Amino acid sequence: xxxxxxxxxxxxxxxxxxxxxxxxxxxxxxxxxxxxxxxxxxxxxxxxxxxxxxxxxxxxxxxxxxxxxxxxxxxxxxxxxxxxxxxxxxxxxxxxxxxxxxxxxxxxxxxxxxxxxxxxxxxxxxxxxxxxxxxxxxxxxxxxxxxxxxxxxxxxxxxxxxxxxxxxxxxxxxxxxxxxxxxxxxxxxxxxxxxxxxxxxxxxxxxxxxxx
Numbered sequence: 001x002x003x004x005x006x007x008x009x010x011x012x013x014x015x016x017x018x019x020x021x022x023x024x025x026x027x028x029x030x031x032x033x034x035x036x037x038x039x040x041x042x043x044x045x046x047x048x049x050x051x052x053x054x055x056x057x058x059x060x061x062x063x064x065x066x067x068x069x070x071x072x073x074x075x076x077x078x079x080x081x082x083x084x085x086x087x088x089x090x091x092x093x094x095x096x097x098x099x100x101x102x103x104x105x106x107x108x109x110x111x112x113x114x115x116x117x118x119x120x121x122x123x124x125x126x127x128x129x130x131x132x133x134x135x136x137x138x139x140x141x142x143x144x145x146x147x148x149x150x151x152x153x154x155x156x157x158x159x160x161x162x163x164x165x166x167x168x169x170x171x172x173x174x175x176x177x178x179x180x181x182x183x184x185x186x187x188x189x190x191x192x193x194x195x196x197x198x199x200x201x202x203x204x205x206x207x208x209x210x211x212x
Contacts, residue, residue, distance in 0.1 A: 006090035006126075006132060007090070007127070007134060008090070008126070008134065009134055010091050012078050014091065015079050016082065016089070016091050016092055018079035018080040018082055018086070018092070019080065022182075023082075023083065023181065026185035026188055029069050029071075029189060032062070034068055034069040035069065036188065040101050041103070043103065043104070043105070044102060045143065046101050046102075046143050046177075047099075047141070047147055048100070048177050049098050049112070049141075050075065050096060050097040050137060050140070051098075051119055051120035051128065051138055051201070052128030052131055053096060053128065053200035054097060054098055055187070055190040056200050056201035058072050058188075059189075059192070059199075060119045062189070064102075064111070064112070064115060065106060066103050066105075067100055067102045067107060068101045069101045070100055070101070071098070071099045071183075072099075072188060074092070074095065074135070074180070075177065075179070075180045075181070076095050076175060076178060077095070078094075079091075079093065080181070082181060084184060088133065095134070095135055095136075096136065097141065097180065099180055100112060109147050110150055113140070113151060116140060117158045118206075118207060119201055119202075119203050120201060120202065122138040122158070122170045122171065123162065123169060123204075124138070128200065131200055137171070138171060138173070139175065140173075141176065142176055142177060143176075143177050154208060154211070155170060155174060160209070161206050161207070161208070162206060165206055
């Protein structure tokens with residue numbers, strides 16, 4: 001029963017209540033010092049990616065040139081301002097996600113999609129490796145129509161590459177970004193604060209074909 005609860009999406013009337021009080025992630029990025037909650041530079045865009053445990057996922061993005069700031073949190077669920085422990089029950093509906101604020105003049109959304117697809121296995125449904133639960137599902141959450149189009153196109157290209165390699169069907173959800181709730185401060189830039197900490201990130205060894 002517990003396994004089914006964690007890998008299924010709860011009905012809206014079954015989700016945890018949550019709270020009105022914001023969960024504070026801390027003021028600044030532990031690695032680059034930029035403000036986690038802004039204000040962000042004019043002309044920058046925001047995108048959200050879910051690819052398993054957000055500790056390792058965040059590092060994959062903050063290391064990319066052109067990324068202004070990253071933060072971890074929860075998206076695509078129903079419970080307002082959920083705690084880490086609540087998300088882990090599977091009863092908030094959220095996915096663990098990375099917020100990426102980037103300068104499109106220095107790094108394209110397509111380049112971020114490449115990091116996304118190649119850094120995890122997008123065919124596993126409500127899990128990522130040994131991490132089992134709906135919060136570990138694969139997803140990309142767009143904030144502009146251009147991001148939406150690029151995400152759908154890249155998914156089709158990656159599926160073709162996976163199919164040609166005899167791999168499975170992509171289960172990634174592509175949705176317009178809703179409310180993003182920051183995780184607690186100890187989860188932000190976790191692998192910089194805990195260099196030997198658990199990562200849980202691993203791709204399938206297949207590159208995203210170029211968009212022609």
